[in-house]
Amino acid sequence: MAPRYDAVVVGAGFGGMGAAIQLDRLGLSNYLVLEREDDLGGTWHVNRYPGLAVDIASVTYSYSFEPNPHWSRLFAPGAELKAYAEHVADKYDVRRRMRFGTTVEGARWDDDGEYWIVSIAGGGVVTSRYLLTATGFLSQPYTPPFPGIDSFAGDILHTTAWQDGFDLADRRVAVIGTGATAVQLIPEVARKARALTVFQRTPIWVVPKIDAAIPESVQRLFELVPATQQAARLVNTGLLEALMVVGVLHFKQVKMLHAGVSMLAKAHLWASVRDRRTREQLTPDYDFGCKRPTFSNRYFATFNQRHVRLETERIDHVVPEGIVTADGRTIAIDTLILATGFDLWDANFPAIEIIGRDGVNLGKFWRDNRFQAYEGITVPKFPNFLSLNSPYSYSGLSYFTTIEAQMKHMGRLFGELRRRGETTFEVTEQANAAFLDRVTAKLGSSVFYDGDCATAHSYYFNPHGEAALLRPTSTINAHREAVAFSLDDYAYGKIA
Numbered sequence: 001m002a003p004r005y006d007a008v009v010v011g012a013g014f015g016g017m018g019a020a021i022q023l024d025r026l027g028l029s030n031y032l033v034l035e036r037e038d039d040l041g042g043t044w045h046v047n048r049y050p051g052l053a054v055d056i057a058s059v060t061y062s063y064s065f066e067p068n069p070h071w072s073r074l075f076a077p078g079a080e081l082k083a084y085a086e087h088v089a090d091k092y093d094v095r096r097r098m099r100f101g102t103t104v105e106g107a108r109w110d111d112d113g114e115y116w117i118v119s120i121a122g123g124g125v126v127t128s129r130y131l132l133t134a135t136g137f138l139s140q141p142y143t144p145p146f147p148g149i150d151s152f153a154g155d156i157l158h159t160t161a162w163q164d165g166f167d168l169a170d171r172r173v174a175v176i177g178t179g180a181t182a183v184q185l186i187p188e189v190a191r192k193a194r195a196l197t198v199f200q201r202t203p204i205w206v207v208p209k210i211d212a213a214i215p216e217s218v219q220r221l222f223e224l225v226p227a228t229q230q231a232a233r234l235v236n237t238g239l240l241e242a243l244m245v246v247g248v249l250h251f252k253q254v255k256m257l258h259a260g261v262s263m264l265a266k267a268h269l270w271a272s273v274r275d276r277r278t279r280e281q282l283t284p285d286y287d288f289g290c291k292r293p294t295f296s297n298r299y300f301a302t303f304n305q306r307h308v309r310l311e312t313e314r315i316d317h318v319v320p321e322g323i324v325t326a327d328g329r330t331i332a333i334d335t336l337i338l339a340t341g342f343d344l345w346d347a348n349f350p351a352i353e354i355i356g357r358d359g360v361n362l363g364k365f366w367r368d369n370r371f372q373a374y375e376g377i378t379v380p381k382f383p384n385f386l387s388l389n390s391p392y393s394y395s396g397l398s399y400f401t402t403i404e405a406q407m408k409h410m411g412r413l414f415g416e417l418r419r420r421g422e423t424t425f426e427v428t429e430q431a432n433a434a435f436l437d438r439v440t441a442k443l444g445s446s447v448f449y450d451g452d453c454a455t456a457h458s459y460y461f462n463p464h465g466e467a468a469l470l471r472p473t474s475t476i477n478a479h480r481e482a483v484a485f486s487l488d489d490y491a492y493g494k495i496a
């Protein structure tokens with residue numbers, strides 16, 4: 001029996017949309033994109049909290065083949081990203097393949113038919129030759145199990161489930177969390193709230209954000225002479241690459257430069273915050289790069305406001321009227337904002353149950369062995385499967401770098417399948433093992449293993465303490481290998 005579809009893509013964020021565009025280009029147009037939300041855009045559909053914006057300049061945080069000359073700022077607000085996602089979906093005609101409100105529960109490889117059987121929550125299956133999961137890294141919201149949280153008498157908002165129009169005016173608010181999302185949100189909450197307490201477990205490295213509105217004349221220039229925007233993208237991408245390579249990957253070799261970046265961030269903090277004790281509490285005690293650093297000009301200064309307070313005591317439990325700290329104080333609040341991020345490793349690797357050849361369960365394989373994926377995209381025993389949010393797949397600082405490298409990998413792989421007249425592929429054990437050895441060796445020089453990351457609580461690390469999220473190579477290397485990996489790294493045709 002032939003499968004119903006050429007491919008099923010799970011997730012309609014920028015990753016799933018990039019994969020869909022590439023499937024069309026490769027002539028595999030009979031595909032479905034299954035999305036559990038009610039619309040497309042992934043991160044940029046789900047997150048709508050005040051202050052949401054990209055923290056990678058928009059000339060870089062976008063598809064290189066679909067520049068948007070109309071970004072209103074250097075760092076566009078979230079709503080523009082959502083609008084951009086819709087524009088791309090319409091222009092590349094991928095929206096009609098999307099099925100919203102469709103949660104994929106799992107997928108099982110059928111060895112005889114050589115296709116995937118994809119199960120959908122609520123019943124129903126679809127069959128497809130290829131399976132691509134683009135379920136995101138930051139897509140499964142996390143709420144720490146604070147005892148008593150259900151008894152809280154006020155309003156609770158998670159940053160991934162913001163109530164549009166929620167009025168913070170005159171409220172006594174607590175924000176729990178000081179990650180990249182909180183850095184954007186906190187200045188906005190402080191503008192409205194009567195009192196704001198920020199609960200911090202781990203301080204974050206924050207560097208100044210060189211942001212500004214993009215004048216209409218420049219937008220027109222970008223539109224009329226696209227090469228100007230391409231040049232801006234090149235310069236910005238180069239700077240990000242330098243930050244990544246220097247700040248994170250080659251920590252061992254360039255400690256002096258690394259120290260310079262840390263000094264810049266500390267100077268920013270010291271120049272922004274008046275109170276010495278608050279300054280000290282906001283100073284990270286782990287190396288820059290252990291955890292995703294972020295950009296802001298407003299976050300630190302917010303703590304100078306009289307109605308804003310930083311709280312570093314551990315949360316013990318929640319009571320109807322507020323939060324009780326480990327030292328027994330009750331902080332009275334009426335609004336609790338959870339900027340507690342995402343469950344990365346438990347809920348996302350993989351986000352659905354995936355059973356490959358010989359009944360191998362991907363989640364179990366990763367946990368029983370090490371987290372691994374050849375070039376961050378394919379895994380032995382999982383034929384015709386591209387796992388776009390894999391260990392070692394995240395390349396560089398802008399996620400579009402990863403998306404486009406993976407699109408290139410698809411191009412080379414499916415091109416070879418067509419040339420051979422085959423429909424099935426699987427990465428070899430040897431190629432996968434060699435890639436894992438290589439990335440493991442490279443990580444040795446990174447800040448993750450050579451730096452001091454013990455107190456960072458960083459999602460870059462999995463529960464085994466391995467920094468298995470980021471690909472520890474330059475993005476140039478990732479893109480070169482995506483178009484030049486050895487074709488012998490895959491087996492083609494029916495796999496015994």
Ligand SMILES: Cc1cc2nc3c(=O)[nH]c(=O)nc-3n(C[C@H](O)[C@H](O)[C@H](O)COP(=O)(O)OP(=O)(O)OC[C@H]3O[C@@H](n4cnc5c(N)ncnc54)[C@H](O)[C@@H]3O)c2cc1C
Pocket residue numbers: 010011012013014015016017034035036037041042043044047053054055056061102103104105134135136137138139181351352389397398399400
């Ligand atoms: C607040 C925030 C700001 C960010 N800012 C930046 C930034 O400035 N720069 C940057 O590089 N990155 C940023 N990121 C990371 C961002 O997630 C990526 O850049 C990118 O949007 C990821 O795209 P994706 O398609 O891989 O995943 P997502 O956008 O997360 O999309 C995954 C989709 O899969 C769907 N899905 C998951 N499980 C299932 C299932 N079982 N069945 C059906 N559908 C499912 C989800 O509903 C979601 O729509 C940010 C993330 C967040 C949360």
